[in-house]
Amino acid sequence: MNSLTLSEATLGVDIGTTGCRCVAYSDQAEVVTNAERLYPTSSPKPGWAEQDPDFVLAQVEECIRDAVQSVQMANYRVTLISFSAVNHGIIPLSRGEPLRPCIIWADNRSTSITEQWRLEGRQKEFYSRTCCPIHPMYLPGKLVWLAKEEPEAFQRAERFLSLKELLFYRWFGRFVIDASIASSTGLFNVHTFDWDEEILGLTGIKREQLSEVVSTTEVFEGIKREASERLGLSADVRVVIGAGDGVLSSLGAGALSSGEVTVMIGTSGAARITVSEPRLDSQGRTWCYYLAPGAWVVGGAINNAGLTLQWVREKWLNGVSFEEIEGLAAQISPGSEGLMLLPFLTGERSPNWDPSIRAALIGLDLAHGPGHFARAAMEGVAYRLKSVFEPIVELAGEVQSVRIGGGFVVSSTWVQIVADVLNTPLQILGEPQGSAFGAVVLAWLAIGKIKTLNECTSLSQINRVVYPNPQQAKFYGNQYSHYRQLYDRLYRGAGSFSTR
Structure with a gap:
């Protein structure tokens, strides 16, 4: 041809x-x-x-x-x-x-x-x-x-x-x-x-x-x-x-308007929002990178997201498939029966920027088995994600939507945990989405196929919405407070500062 x-x-x-x-x-x-x-x-x-x-x-x-x-x-x-x-x-x-x-x-x-x-x-x-x-x-x-x-x-x-x-x-x-x-x-x-x-x-x-x-x-x-x-x-x-x-992930998700937050869990994890000009956080918890004229992305990122579950899989679960991990985690009740993983395997990025701290496993008991480790890893990452989600919400003012992406969306258990911990509906995007599509949108802007980045928003289709379970969201709210107390006791004073 x-x-x-x-x-x-x-x-x-x-x-x-x-x-x-x-x-x-x-x-x-x-x-x-x-x-x-x-x-x-x-x-x-x-x-x-x-x-x-x-x-x-x-x-x-x-x-x-x-x-x-x-x-x-x-x-x-x-x-x-x-x-x-x-x-x-x-x-x-x-x-x-x-x-x-x-x-x-x-x-x-x-x-x-x-x-x-x-x-x-x-x-x-x-x-x-x-x-x-x-x-x-x-x-x-x-x-x-x-x-x-x-x-x-x-x-x-x-x-x-x-x-x-x-x-x-x-x-x-x-x-x-x-x-x-x-x-x-x-x-x-x-x-x-x-x-x-x-x-x-x-x-x-x-x-x-x-x-x-x-x-x-x-x-x-x-x-x-x-x-x-x-x-x-x-x-x-x-x-x-x-x-x-990172910035192209937000573009690919079509999250360009005020109050539209993107959350991603891949090897690492992040929460982001698009703004019109460089914006600083008074406590220095976020970064801000350029996307295109009139578009900057403010974000907070964590080192250990999917990496944490991968570590649990390799070190604790004998390399079982992720489908098996999903099944194991789903059988365990919220809170992992007292087991909590603070997933700082490679240190911390946002919000306190302390690379020296390391992970902690709290509440380990003789009764805990493979499913507890799997669910504790998912919950621990969700708590970390909330700690970077909070300053993004502060900058956003009123959150209109939270769109999610990354490899973790194939895990219904993990997605539900994140929805409950963040206590907000999560919009799961279908194709096209992600960084590769964001790059394509930029290319179309470059050659004049589209006139503005906002034209890509109509191309981002919501596949489904996962809503928080009110009872579990309340439970995880208390768990997150416990997590914060543990963080303060273990890593008190890590990296905080004010730009005021």
Whole structure:
């Protein structure tokens, strides 16, 4: 069949923490096909989290090639690609090649550095300039760690960049970073909309070692021939740089209006709301990243969401299937008969930003079995999610809706727990939704297919609504108070500050 007779498809590429997902959409926002490739994270030392950038990008390209082939089999052709990508990664580069593995968002090796900054009272300075609290997740601490602990790599580095930046360099020969990813680095001044010279000076790098900041709707043409051939793409394919996965998750969910909150549980978890300009929380509990002109996303995130259930599955439940875990948890009454898990396996992000605290299992009894561990993990994550949901609600004022996404939506037990703990109806979205679709919406805005981001809201369909059980919501309200008391006793004073 002649390629000119094929229908056009837009490919959303979501480069995540554990893998890459590519979803192709028709012009009517219908899913044509999808593909997925996974890649590992290594932890050579406690608190470290790294990935091999060459292997990750090879898997990303394999995923794209798989999707392109599937699209062709469905009598479509990919004419437009747009990217969603994970935030907070850093790769030192010399002569176009990585000098070491990528240090990803989950890495806590710079904790001693960032805690020293906290002791020096620099929280307000960092947060007010960048909308990013002091935390080892962000790039300033990682850069100073590299300078101190791996000075040879730091000094040899001509550039410091993320996975998506490296991909665009290899495809187009340019060092570019979208304004969304830039705004999540902790190096970007949201008021000047440029790299912050004072923070760069603190980290010991120069602005020429960072990429050029471009719009999230920037369109690239002229992909290198070897790349297009490797991927099975036409040489005239247009590529939109896109944004970070968190802000695109909100866009993909169609949650752009005042009072529309999104809640996500994947490997990590988050609650987010879209605002028209950068917004700070008086207690520093949230971050704020750029999406597009007139659209910023305020959020709070937790490190250990699906990761917690995965840990319970591997360490306590002999690797049983998630379907079996669902069944085990469903048999246990709310409260897990006194067992409570505070899921800080890799430290804390929002709301108190303390990377040093660790998980606790409270109330363990001889009567507890596999189902109790499974349900306690689900409940513990729900309590953590409420702690980041609360400041988002404060910023939102009146909540109009809560839309949920992520892998956890397949678990009816876990979804019901979250609805009861948050004590609010949860709108579960059908396709299209998620970060890959958010990237596609940005692409359509970039080429003029849509005029405003708000046009995507009509494409987000509510699959079903899960309502809180009044009796269980009251019970979990008391349990959450107990959780807060335990938190204060175990981790009292962790990281709090005021920007007033």
